[in-house]
Amino acid sequence: MGESEFVPSVAVSVREFDPTKDIEKVEAVERICEVGPSGKLSLFTDLHGDPICRIAEIGQETVGMIRGCIKTVTCGKKLHRQGKNNTEPKQVPIYTKLAYILGLRVSPHHRRMGIGMKLVKKMEEWFRDNGAEYAYMATEKDNVASVKLFTDKCGYSKFRTPCILANPVFSHPARISHKVTIIELSPSDAEILYRSKFSTTEFFPRDVDSVLRNKLSLGTFLAVPKGLYRADTWPGSTRFLEGPPPCSWALVSVWNCKDVFTLEVKGASRVKKTLAKTTRVLDRAFPWLRLPSVPNFFEPFGFHFLYGLGGEGPQAQKMIRALCGFAHNLARDRGCEVVATEVSSQEPLRCAIPHWKMLSCEEDLWCIKRLGEDYSDGSLGDWTKSPPGFSIFVDPREV
Template sequence: MLAQNHQNPPEVTVVIREYEEARDKAAVEAFESRCDFQQTGKPSLVTNLLGDPLCRVRHFPLHVMLVAEHVEKSEIVGGIRGCIKTVSKGEQEHRVYIKLAYVLGLRVSPLHRQQGIGTKLVQGLEEWCKKNGADYAYMATDSYNEASLNLFTLKCDYIKFRSLTILVQPVHAHNKPLISGVVIKRLDPQLAGLVYYKTMGDSEFFPKDIDVILHNRLNLGTFVAIPKSYLDHWDPKMNRFPPSFAILSIWNTKEVFRFQVKGVSPLTYAECAGSRVLDTLMPCLRLPSVPNFFKQFGVYFLYGLHMRGYGGSRLMKSLCAHAHNMARNDVLCRALVAEVGQRDPVREVMPHWRKFSWAEDIWCIKKLGTAKQEINKNLGPHDWIKSTSSSPSVIFVDPRDF
């Protein structure tokens, strides 16, 4: 609760409009650099967009960025991005697809916060989503980001819907050994799409345009791990799957944006640097040294993670080792990241460092006007939001959302 004598700054007059690249690109980049501040003694993870303010939504066919322009100063003081996709509601009896909007990248200049600009940006984006036929809108944020959660849940009527875990595995200087008796096969995008439709098509948030994702230039490949003794059982085109297998895909985020850790103490910086020096001097020890996260770096995002059958965890670990070794050969990639449901069995299998991971990533959702007015054949007989009490174990995380 705020103290009773605390008064928020008065609201300023802003115009919410669509981003125009030729007119706004430099101003947006300058505005977002002002938002990348860190408090003393509190480490922060800064995202550096590579010269394209639309990079996080550009890979969706339907996307937009809105900016808040200060009327008196003719200055951009806020921004928000959004996109619309078609996803599965995760109903097992019959597959139902809906149009879902994803709200992301909400930022307001530090000097203009608590003045109602964030709320206006969200409302403006919701109107765009409604006009483009979205049934629901959702956003994701760290459970510790109280300001963002309060804005969406208290002021914009979103509700907490799903809770996921973000797992981060640093990329080390040494190859990870692969498990013997396991064959790793790379699937072409068409076959990979077929496998995903048959194995994860009923998962919540499964994208209808999975083939577009798998053919995207940022997709580095889809891989399956199969025990050698079950290779004869692998024929997805004939709907033949072995009793045990694991699958994942790899998305190259470093071509879109980079991360950088700022604000750590000198002692922490020295400890991390020292681990790399020791690893260089004594490589035979194969120490899990901390990569240099204090310069800009990229990550590979692992998605479509699925395992089944006896020994599935062993197969998934083998795939993760394969992904690590791919990342090790990329000098700019310093971490593997995956996001999974908190009840997903994969969560207990994925290699990760707890201190670099997020225990709870909150997804909040809101039914938009198009869905409130009528229940049509696209939405199905049940309100998706009312299924919060039965959170599914498997949630398909679209790599374009990351």
């Protein structure tokens, strides 16, 4: 994403994406734009149903594109006193209208012509016209061209450095602790729990109900100690929150990216490909050994994304491990090769999330820009200057 310098040479026009005639042209640009460094996961997207998209053209040739969306999210929190004498303090979220830039692509044959910057400016115009107070984007910290475009030329500042954790889905099911019970929550139950426990988490979407009810959301799962509840005796989130809290619990939701995104490891050597294939051959020959055979990452494959990950209590990490094992088995049953998530670099539960370093990004980079005056629900000031918290809520619609 991005370009290294501005050298204008030809007239470039930017217009709205027309799904009836532009899909093939834009997908062609997607295919020739390598996303991600050599040896890492590369991403190929399905453009159908994007919230807003602009394309750049030189004559009749499509040479670039950009997508974006606007939503209301938590950007901070304030103390609210409640009760008869206003003595019971409660933290409540401060919301702001946030725009997100995603999918900026410029054809390799037309870079260093200012096309990327022109696309960003056009998208920002749409953001402002629709009341967005901030805009942000995500890129890899090693993507020098992208970072320079946004920070040096477009006025963005480095804001957060979450990590992307990806784990292979092996042919054998993961073992889950028999001391943990996993309960699938209804969307309404999940919404109650999320709003009660996570609404003050940075980037929490005000319309979390829409996320949980989206057709791509495969469910929300709660892990509690064995014997506390059974799936058939779950009292509901309201009673769960009103009653004595369990010593430990954890929560996660699963998003189906399989039909929307395709991943592929590019740039791997022939030796690495051969070694990976050898593990699969050995596993088929000796299945009782339960060898961790490496899936075929060198051709396009599907994945599941874990979001809304969190928990409380001294055994929260144990609960998260059980949920990750459950998510692994769900992905295995649905024919996916990877389970991925993105969390704050300071997330206390991060160490309990299984992942392969070679597939993961230890330091993603989010950059942010203030588009205008802040009209958030509360006295926030400038969000771009706020310190990071321990956790963030990654909206799966923007993955």
